[in-house]
Amino acid sequence: MMRMLILVALAAALPLAPAGAQSIAPTILADGxxxxxxxxxxxxxVPDLATIRAGVVTQAPTAAAALAENARRMSSVLAALKKAGVLPRDMMTTAATLSPQYRYADNQPPAITGYQATNMVSIRFRDVAASGPVLDVLVAQGANQIEGPTLSLAQxxxxxxxxxxxxxxxxxxxxxxxxxxxxxxxxxxxxxxxxxxxxxxxxxxxYARAxxxxxxxxxxxxxxxxxxxxxxxxxxx
Missing domain, CATH: 3.30.110.170 (Protein of unknown function (DUF541), domain 1)
Structure with missing residues (x-):
């Protein structure tokens, strides 16, 4: 009787498996x-998208003059893109910077000689063949920095x-x-x-230049x- 009571007590002390618990079976490899x-x-x-980065870099004695000249020439560039049929969704400004230009001399602190303004825009062409002539138009309108093209697939x-x-x-x-x-x-x-x-x-x-x-x-x-x-x-x- 004492042995039966001990066994019953041990059984009660053991944790029960939670409902819905799954047993883990060893993986059986297939015969093969x-x-x-x-x-x-x-x-x-054949790539059907062309992406080109184009912009204007201007220099002037003062920061205001560099920005003003840059804005004027960049406006012409953007107007040329619009006239060429480039949609607003296919144009994105990627850089707009203004930085001083220095002259360095021995045993002297750097001296500011002027300022450089840069404005770059990324242009996506859905007609690859049309991107070449547009480059020439951009240069004619004042763009003096061009990178690309990068060709890719629309799908x-x-x-x-x-x-x-x-x-x-x-x-x-x-x-x-x-x-x-x-x-x-x-x-x-x-x-x-x-x-x-x-x-x-x-x-x-x-990429052949004229x-x-x-x-x-x-x-x-x-x-x-x-x-x-x-x-x-x-x-x-």
Whole structure:
């Protein structure tokens, strides 16, 4: 009787499993051979967006004079962009600075000789071919600093999906190659994971300046190479 009471007391002291608790079962591996394949798929697209940074840099003896001249010339640049059909949503100011200019001499403190004002705007062209002639217009209206163009895709996700599809196709073809060599067959895909080095970087483009005033700058877009890298695990039997 004493032994039964002890057992009952021990049972009461033990914590009960909460309702709905799930038991953890060991993972059971499938009867087969696991094959991991890393494949890179690709596709190409012609860039349909061009982004150019253009602006005005002016210098004057005083800060007010530098800003005033800069504002005057920048107004002409913005008016030229509007006249060329560039929408307000495709223009964005990226820099507006004013800085003193110094003269340095031995054993003397720096002396301010004037001021430099800079105003830069980023311009997005939805017609790549139209960006070249607009550059010439900007220079004619006072722009003296131009960077670009940077070419990109308006719909990169669609191109990336094509590259992913190609990567899966390449991975399956490689798995079938290994399976044949090992006298096995591809049963199914166990898992797919995407690497973090997907790329939609454009190939180098041509940017040709006009040789005379009657010709215009030409932008040649070329092709963008879009890649996607996947890690695919196959089950071979």
């Amino acid at each position: 051979t696991i094959l991991d394949v890393i494949a890179t798929g690709e596709t190409t697209r 990169p996700d669609a191109a990336m999906d094509d590259a992913r599809t190609d990567a899966v196709k390449r991975a399956r073809e490689r798995a079938m190659l290994y399976a044949r060599a090992a006298d096995l067959t591809v049963s199914r895909i166990v898992s797919i994971s995407e690497a973090g080095d997907q790329s939609t970087a454009p190939e180098p483009m041509m 040789k005379d005033a009657s010709a215009s700058t030409t932008i040649v877009p070329g092709e963008s190479r879009v890649t996607a890298t996947l890690s695919v695990r196959f089950l071979l039997k």
